[in-house]
Amino acid sequence: MxxxxxxxxxxxxxxxxxxxxxxxxxxxxxxxxxxxxxxxxxxxxxxxxxxxxxxxxxxxxxxxxxxxxxxxxxxxxxxxxxxxxxxxxxxxxxxxxxxxxxxxxxxxxxxxxxxxxxxxxxxxxxxxxxxxxxxxxxxxxxxxxxxxxxxxxxxxxxxxxxxxxxxxxxxxxxxxxxxxxxxxxxxxxxxxxxxxxxxxxxxxxxxxxxxxxxxxxxxxxxxxxxxxxxxxxxxxxxxxxxxxxxxxxxxxxxxxxxxxxxxxxxxxxxxxxxxxxxxxxxxxxxxxxxxxxxxxxxxxxxxxxxxxxxxxxxxxxxxxxxxxxxxxxxxxxxxxxxxxxxxxxxxxxxxxxxxxxxxxxxxxxxxxxxxxxxxxxxxxAGLAVVLEGAAQLARRWPKLRKETAQGLVVAAALFALIVPNAKFVMHGAGFFNALIGGAQGAAENYMQRNFWGYDILPLCPVLNAVAPPGARVFVMGYAEGLNWNSFLYLKREGHLRNDIQGTNELRDADFAFFFYEKQNESVLYDLYREFGTARPLELSETDSVYFSALFGRVK
Amino acid sequence: MPARLSTAFFILFVGAILTTGIFWLFLSDRHGFTAQDEPLIAEVLNREFRQGDIIFPAPDWDIGFTRYLRDGITDISYTLHAFTKEELSDLNNNGVNVLWFVVDSEERWNDLRDRLALREQGRFPAGRSLVIKAQPAGDAVAKLFDFTDDLAQAKEVYFADANGNRDNCSWDRDRWKCGNQEWQYVGPQRTLMAGRWQKANWAHPRTERTLHVVFENTVGATALVIGTSFLERAYREENGKPVRVAVTVDGKELLKYDNENIKKLYRHRIALPEGAQMIDLSFWVKFDGARHFVFNGYLGK
Known part of the structure; x- marks a missing residue:
């Protein structure tokens, strides 16, 4: 070699x-x-x-x-x-x-x-x-x-x-x-x-x-x-x-x-x-x-x-x-x-x-x-095999250069990958491929699509807009949601208003982040009951599959 | 590497490109509730939903319609997939409360109806989606006395040790209070029993003591259905001890089993002897650490 x-x-x-x-x-x-x-x-x-x-x-x-x-x-x-x-x-x-x-x-x-x-x-x-x-x-x-x-x-x-x-x-x-x-x-x-x-x-x-x-x-x-x-x-x-x-x-x-x-x-x-x-x-x-x-x-x-x-x-x-x-x-x-x-x-x-x-x-x-x-x-290594295959086929057409054939196939692959990457740039950890049916197929099969509170950014502007001064938001810390430092850093980074307070107690909260994980679905039921509503103020979704949500108390 | 093999992988690669391109451009968002349907679904539910009803969306990953729901509608279950038709029929409260099925297509409704033996009672089109009012059509036991709804009518609730010493529980607003700790009570709640959202009684057992919940059969029931399970916090605890469950009728033990520390809904249906009077549901555990335990069920005919 x-x-x-x-x-x-x-x-x-x-x-x-x-x-x-x-x-x-x-x-x-x-x-x-x-x-x-x-x-x-x-x-x-x-x-x-x-x-x-x-x-x-x-x-x-x-x-x-x-x-x-x-x-x-x-x-x-x-x-x-x-x-x-x-x-x-x-x-x-x-x-x-x-x-x-x-x-x-x-x-x-x-x-x-x-x-x-x-x-x-x-x-x-x-x-x-x-x-x-x-x-x-x-x-x-x-x-x-x-x-x-x-x-x-x-x-x-x-x-x-x-x-x-x-x-x-x-x-x-x-x-x-x-x-x-x-x-x-x-x-x-x-x-x-x-x-x-x-x-x-x-x-x-x-x-x-x-x-x-x-x-x-x-x-x-x-x-x-x-x-x-x-x-x-x-x-x-x-x-x-x-x-x-x-x-x-x-x-x-x-x-x-x-x-x-x-x-x-x-x-x-x-x-x-x-x-x-x-x-x-x-x-x-x-x-x-x-x-x-x-x-x-x-x-x-x-x-x-x-x-x-x-x-x-x-x-x-x-x-x-x-x-x-x-x-x-x-x-x-x-x-x-x-x-x-x-x-x-x-x-x-x-x-x-x-x-x-x-x-x-x-x-x-x-x-x-x-x-x-x-x-x-x-x-x-696998791409080398695939491109060698492209070269093999290109040899059948003398006018087609090997590099051209290889370049075209790579360009086509990258082009096909634009849409999934654009859709999942915020939810990369929740990506599932076409073979299972994408986000919908994975959700239909109850696969893990979320973890540890990363999908929060689409919810922050809404909370900032509607929360009264000093409002308290449930961060779901005990159930694989945010941790305290992440919450503080979101504030420091300007994603969340500085006066908004975090809590891990639903009963103390005016608002709540919910990060969907099947194993923590009980939090959603508790939240519905405690807040008196199932109506989210904001949902974060890809292909109609929701990843996280923001709720506000009505009772 | 043999040329044939690399050529085969190249062809597969091209196929994968086409699959990827077509799927993500045209097919990845083909199910679920459309943005147009969502307010229409909510409109139906806002009008028709009554307290005690349960809404089952299918698919359960698209909750966009909840954006338009009125306040107070909170009994939405995303656990339909976990139910068997028998378990679903246990939710039937003699038709008093309604099960609502929100589906994104006729095809999905047909699948659900067949799998869960549902009887359609009403249909409300919402664009391409459907809101269906239905009841389980199986051979459910007619419910005469519900262990959760009628918990207040329990004859007695108490903990007993091996020597027969008793700690009695007392009814306090909405639960049987059995001690000063926050978890020491027997009381109704809605919860996930092995992934199925439903009504059940919290019944956290205590170390080496037997919790007895005694009902008097004043309704002339001839059958009993009991469901038990650990909650998530419990079965995710490795090495948690099982709870021994027993059903004793007029002093005679008719059912006994260990509810293991796993995610499982234990459901039993037993025939009651003629003239059965006192029904004692008992729960015992060797060690009570994180034994978050619930039961439900009913007496019927």
Whole structure:
């Protein structure tokens, strides 16, 4: 297997596409409401920005050790210490620079910028993968096709860990695949650094080293006969271990540790608490074909079915094509050991995240964002197969250039994806594809279409217009609606009037937000009874399917 | 990769483009209530709806017509899909209250009518949509005494421990009050029983004590229907204990089962012995943490 060079034009094209993605995300940020998670992470960004300011002040006073003392670290990093801080540090830095100091961006956008940058980095990564393994056309086309998947585009906005970890997951597998071909020590080092940051972003990636090691072991003994003599025998075995696997403990672990100041003191206890939190993570109820998934065991089909019905049909075809390609690399006749290794590697990188959530005992706590991390790999490789098919057909018409045929089909795909993306730009997490019947088909089948109070922006102007001064609004905080921080940040961002107060008690409320989730429908009945009306002041809908509503008390 | 395979994927991709384009341009919003129909639907309901009636919209994901409803109409159920015809017929209050079905097409109404054995009593066209007045047509037991509507007429309500020591509950406005805690009562409410919105009595049991709700059969009933279930907060609690339910008639136990900690409506219909007098519904739990439990049902013929 030989990889294509990444030349000057590739740098220009990839960086341009990354910039377009960055702008597209930032320019649509005002359309996406604040999800519950963002309430926590934006609060963390504030404390991290305070930490940066405190550190600068300490340095200014000549107290160079003070920012690193146990007291300081505990003060600034205790909040939300159940999650590592690499991305939260970036949230804080961006907030400090672009909101507090330069005032170039609003409060929310200064933090969301980090997610947008990770989306841009993913665009670059996808280009790199497409270009080096397939062709420039695949590289260019993969980027817009990835970001016209409504779930990916939606999550690219959020100041959360989901798109960062999508980037890190895909990057680790793609760069490791490149390493297997090129065996460059510098690349191995950067894979390890990247993996350290990935560990300091989210625990999803802890599975990667065992997977890579196990796969290498299988491939090593499967192709033992064809190995170089220096890779045989006891010593040769250790010599043959890919360098990134050696560097992961040596480099990634220190990078992880350095990225997370909370672990610098009481390391064992705090790391233990972190592991325990995620080992016993609560399950958030989801609906799946009318089945309420609230306690394990969960159906094995859940993440597969959700992926099948939440991916636009053209991209879904690419997913299947990618699987076929990886299996062909792995099992096809005449393939080299490296090709087989890469076929298996990418197959695992693409599908393991889904397989993991499919295990009946693994909690489902956030829908597809927790298993979409392999999708950049699937989309790019699958598109390469599809465009190769276009090239095959184009050969039958000598006047039709291969690139023209490929360009036309990509343009047609993007054109077809305009309408669904426009419809779901505010409800990306509620997107379902044509195969289930879109929003209506999903609602008819009682699939989860909403979560955590993100669909609030269409309701805010109405509340601002009708609420008397000091009015109280029910925020549905106890039932997977808004959290307090999100509510406060909506006010700070100017979406809600400052005098409007939030409450979690219906009986104290003058108005109420209701975020539709089947499992919280009882809130709607309580609300009807308490307010004496079922008449909403405003509904947020797509294709006649409602996502959220605003009610006002009449009794 | 073999050329045939990549060509096949290309053809699939083109098919997916066409499917996507056509669906999202022309077909994605083809069901539901039209903007023109919504005020017409509300007009019918505003005029015809009486207290105690229930409105079932189908589809239940399009609530646009509620924008035009008058205040006071709050009994709208989005849970029709979960009901069996027997369970729906339990809602029938001898025809006193009306079930309204708001449907977006004749076809949907036909499906509902057939699945739930509904008998149409009136029809109000609202543009392309329909507002249908209907009653369950099944072989429902004629309702003589409703455990929820007639809860105040319970002979006695009390908790008893294993030694027979009693804590009596007393009727207080709209419920049997059984203690100082907010949850210690037996009282009617509308709630979701395993996803079916209906009337039921809150009956949170207490650790190692048996809650007895005793009714006197003054109506000469020959049959009893009982429904029990945990509410969401309870069954979403892992390792929650089951509630043991028993129906005893004149000292003889006719029904006993464990209501497991799952999302399920347990519904039983039993024949009462000739001349049955005292009917004791009892509920026991090993540990009462988050045991949000409800029951309903009736005596009939």
């Amino acid at each position: 030989t990889l294509a060079r990444f030349d000057k034009w590739d740098w220009i094209l990839s960086l341009s596409l990354a910039l377009v993605v960055l702008l597209a995300v930032m320019l649509t940020s005002h359309l996406v409401g604040l999800v519950r998670d963002e309430g926590f992470y934006m609060r963390t960004a504030e404390t991290t920005a305070d930490y940066i300011q405190f550190s600068l002040d300490s340095f200014g006073r000549g107290q160079f050790a003070e920012p690193f003392s146990k007291r300081t670290i505990t003060r600034y990093f205790e909040f939300n210490s159940e999650h590592p801080t690499f991305v939260k540090n970036l949230f804080g830095l961006s907030h400090f620079l672009f909101y507090k100091k330069l005032q170039w961006l609003s409060f929310v956008d200064s933090i969301r910028l980090v997610a947008a940058l990770f989306a841009a980095a993913t665009a670059f990564l996808v280009y790199l993968f497409g270009r080096r393994f397939f062709s420039r056309m695949v590289a260019i086309a993969s980027v817009p096709l990835l970001f016209t998947m409504p779930h990916i585009f939606f999550h690219s906005h959020l100041a959360c860990f989901d798109v960062p970890i999508l980037f890190f997951w895909a990057a680790t597998f793609i760069l490791y695949a490149i390493y297997l071909v090129e065996r460059r020590a510098g690349l191995a080092f950067w894979i390890a650094v990247l993996f350290g940051w990935a560990m300091a972003t989210k625990h999803n990636v802890y599975f990667i080293p065992p997977l890579l090691a196990l796969l290498w072991l299988v491939m090593h003994f499967l192709h033992y006969r064809s190995l170089d003599a220096r890779h045989k025998g006891f010593v040769g075995f250790f010599r043959a271990v890919p360098l990134p696997l050696w560097l992961m403990p040596a480099v990634s672990l220190p990078v992880f540790f350095l990225s997370w100041p909370w672990l610098w003191y009481d390391t064992v206890k705090r790391f233990g608490n972190y592991l325990a939190f995620h080992t016993y993570h609560v399950n958030y109820t989801n609906y799946y074909f009318g089945q309420e998934l609230s306690v394990a065991p969960f159906p094995f089909s859940y993440p597969w079915g959700m992926t099948f019905f939440t991916t636009p049909a053209p991209q879904l075809v690419c997913f299947f094509a990618a699987i076929a390609l990886f299996l062909y690399w792995l099992f096809g006749r005449g393939r080299t050991p490296v090709e087989r290794h890469i076929g298996a590697l990418l197959f695992i990188g693409a599908l393991f995240p889904i397989f993991l959530i499919a295990l009946p005992s693994v909690p489902i706590f956030g829908g597809i964002k927790h298993f979409f991390t392999g999708q950049p790999i699937l989309l790019t």
